[in-house]
Amino acid sequence: MQMPETVATPSVVVDVDVLERNVERAARAARDGGFALRPHAKTHKCPRIAALQLRAGARGLTVATVGEAEVFAAAGVDDLFVAYPLWVDGDKGRRLRRLAGSVALRVGVDSAEGAAQLGAAVRGSARPVGVSVEIDSGHHRTGVRPDGAVAVARAAAEAGLAVEGVFTFPGHGYGHDPQARERAARDEERALGEAAGALRAAGFGPLVVSGGSTPTAGAWRPGTVDELRPGVYVFNDAAQLALGSCRPEDVALAVAATVVSVPGPDRFVLDAGSKVLGADTSPWVDGHGYLPGFPGAVVSALSEHHATVRLPAGARAPRPGSRVAVVPVHVCSTVNLVDELVAVRGGEVVDRWPVAARGANT
Amino acid sequence: MQMPETVATPSVVVDVDVLERNVERAARAARDGGFALRPHAKTHKCPRIAALQLRAGARGLTVATVGEAEVFAAAGVDDLFVAYPLWVDGDKGRRLRRLAGSVALRVGVDSAEGAAQLGAAVRGSARPVGVSVEIDSGHHRTGVRPDGAVAVARAAAEAGLAVEGVFTFPGHGYGHDPQARERAARDEERALGEAAGALRAAGFGPLVVSGGSTPTAGAWRPGTVDELRPGVYVFNDAAQLALGSCRPEDVALAVAATVVSVPGPDRFVLDAGSKVLGADTSPWVDGHGYLPGFPGAVVSALSEHHATVRLPAGARAPRPGSRVAVVPVHVCSTVNLVDELVAVRGGEVVDRWPVAARGANT
Structure with a gap:
């Protein structure tokens, strides 16, 4: 990358040609594999780049916070997934209700307590708020084990929320070893498949089964998972380069x-x-x-x-x-x-x- | 610290009573030791806190960038030291000239090339821009060794800049061992004393001899150094706590x-x-x-x-x-x-x- 001589330093410079190629390549790979793409916008936080992703065929965007959702909703994005087990404090309830009135909104949940307070907080919104149950597929951060998904989904339904799917983040797929990435993708499929199967058996559905990260992107097989949420691929960075992704x-x-x-x-x-x-x-x-x-x-x-x-x-x-x-x-x-x-x-x-x-x- | 229940999380909360005590304690210690205090505002970036520091007797503020200097100048601070060997690219020359027209401005310099380009960039400013020669007292980041100070000062004078002092940052004083902090403070005194002595012998003066950091604050002795630039002391953090400062x-x-x-x-x-x-x-x-x-x-x-x-x-x-x-x-x-x-x-x-x-x- 050639750095322009005119800008004051330090500045953050994006090579638009490379960015467009990255956006197009991921869109094509998702399309070819039969996956919907819902890129994680926390990487760029930039409506201009979101527009490129949506124009290339992304189904909607993933975000991490209510504030990010508000920014992209204001920029005209009408389908947003807050892939995070939100606790609704401060005025987040009011903000979520307003969002649900203007966009298709899905929020993460990973506990019965979380489902109950989210349901109470968004009660009375113009359109129902959807939830996706977070599954721990091996990264051991947030999320329930696959066999805990039904209890969370039932709590969500009781709280008036629409159970729309399951999701995971395969953070343990970050590693040098291509086999580790392969294994993380398989872990993810197994965990999501088990959770989705249990939910369907309990009467929930249709479900969006959502996974994916930039390093595991190449390891996906059609079948269990139908939505991918990579973020970093638009820019890449020194870690992705070192990982060979x-x-x-x-x-x-x-x-x-x-x-x-x-x-x-x-x-x-x-x-x-x-x-x-x-x-x-x-x-x-x-x-x-x-x-x-x-x-x-x-x-x-x-x-x-x-x-x-x-x-x-x-x-x-x-x-x-x-x-x-x-x-x-x-x-x-x-x-x-x-x-x-x-x-x-x-x-x-x-x-x-x-x-x-x-x-x-x- | 008690966290308020009303704010949305995550938020950054400041306990004003503790902050005021920290500001007052450092001001008193500097006064008692006969040092001028020029707190580093990069820690708080906040005019409200700068006002507390100045009211408690600070001589002026230290900043790291032209942009920080502009913010504090706009807030009414009239004495600013950019403690950084600036390279004047983009429109920084114009911005520095404008600043020099409204505040007492001092800038760091650690090479003859740096002095020449800074001098050229600020030529024609309403008031002369002062410089302070950065000395490496053992942290080995930027700065010249004490015996290199005169060459840099001469280049600055030739470039039309007013040589006003020497400064250092004793980053190698960050360590568990109180004796390491003590040694870093002595290194600093020795390096600054040697550089200031050489400059005075070469005809430069009067000089501000400026040092200090939060961990070495307790180790100062009156004599060589006459200005201190701690930053973190206003808030403190887990690292300062672990260091015992x-x-x-x-x-x-x-x-x-x-x-x-x-x-x-x-x-x-x-x-x-x-x-x-x-x-x-x-x-x-x-x-x-x-x-x-x-x-x-x-x-x-x-x-x-x-x-x-x-x-x-x-x-x-x-x-x-x-x-x-x-x-x-x-x-x-x-x-x-x-x-x-x-x-x-x-x-x-x-x-x-x-x-x-x-x-x-x-």
Whole structure:
């Protein structure tokens, strides 16, 4: 990726040609496999990119918070899944009722208590709020085991909610080993299939069976699952690159940084720190980012406005003032730190896209 | 800290009584030691807190970026030090000239090239822009060694800049060992003293000799250094607590979170993830935050909207829907993720303070 010389650094730059290819490739793969695609918008938080995904055939969007749902509903997206076991505090009940009046709304649930309070909070909304029961397929974060799905679904139905499906996040599919990804996809199919089967036997249905992540995207087989929710694939990042779930030419986002200091021949310091890259680390990435222009270089230390880059033996440090592209470890954090994305084609700035759902945590 | 029941979670809550005590204690310590205090505003990014610091006697503020300087200048702060070796790209030259017309402005510099381009960029500003030469006192990030200070100062003077001082950041003073902090403070005095001595011998002066960080604050001796720049002390965080640079009752900020899932008797999941806590880790903190209400609990995993808390043997998991306070590992990242701080006294919301410089990276 070529960094435009005109923008102030640090800025977050998106190569629109690469982005469009990534969006189209995933849409085609989903279509070919017979899956509906419901991309997770928490990665980009950007209505302009959501529009590309929907135009390419996405069924709707996945979001993580009520605030994200509100931003995309306001931008005209009419089918939203909050894939999170929401607890409805503050004024979230009122906000959910208003959302349900204007879009098809589905919310995650993973406990009878959660179902009861959600049902009470959205009572009286113009249209019923759908729920999807979260299943733990091996990542051990939120979600119930498959054999717990029916109890949660019954509590939801008693609370006046429409039980519309089951979902999982196969976070344990993040690993170097392609076989681990394959196994995670199979775990997911097995867990979702078992939960959906139990729900159907208990009289629930029709059900949307929803899974998927960017690393497991290639491992899907038609059959059990009918909806996929990858997020990171639009941009990719250093972690996805290290995992082998994308190629270097599929990376659509980098932070444009400037060399501000060259304290020695083997290292230099950039003005992109954790306040723009994010402080996320990954067991698969050495250091705090990936520098496409400096093979073998490692971002060995990151503070709020400094990235210290260590060069391999024999490499030459750039001059102060040089412009350098840094691919973040975890792109979802990077995007959430800025108000706009600088859209480029062929290194030229063509637009600036507001990150409209930045900071929409509640 | 008592979390208010009324705010939507996750929200960032500041206990104003504790904050005021922290501000007053640092102001008194600086006054008693004969140091000027120039707090680093990158921690709070909040004009309301800057006003408290200035009212308590701070000489001015330290900031990290031109954007932060603009926010505090607009809020009426008239003495600002950008403690960073700026490279003036994009329209930063114009912005710096405008700032220099309205406030006393000092900027960091650590190379002859940096001084030359800064001087060229601010030529023609209504008032001269001052510079302070950054010295590496052992942290090995940016900065020149003390014997390199004169060359940088001469380049700055040739570029039309007013050489006003030397500064350092003793990042290597972050460590468990009180003797390490003591040694870092002595390193700092030695490095700054040597650099300032060389500059004075070369005809530069008067000079502001500026150092300090929150962990080394207790280790200062009057003499060489005359200005201190701690930042984190206003709030403190889990890292400062682990380092012993504050007591539990000095922690003024926590994220109010809700228990959204209790997947087992030994763990629970909160709705506060890396998008509000920040993904920063610390070698001195076990896990991703500190839970004052759950002794021995560890935030064992953090994703964007989930914190998984592991309980010690025998502890009882809270009910779903319970409200829990999480003290972040690194508070500067947390504040930069939200648009406002919820100000409380005795657990009651008294105000909401805009984080006006949030995201001001350029």
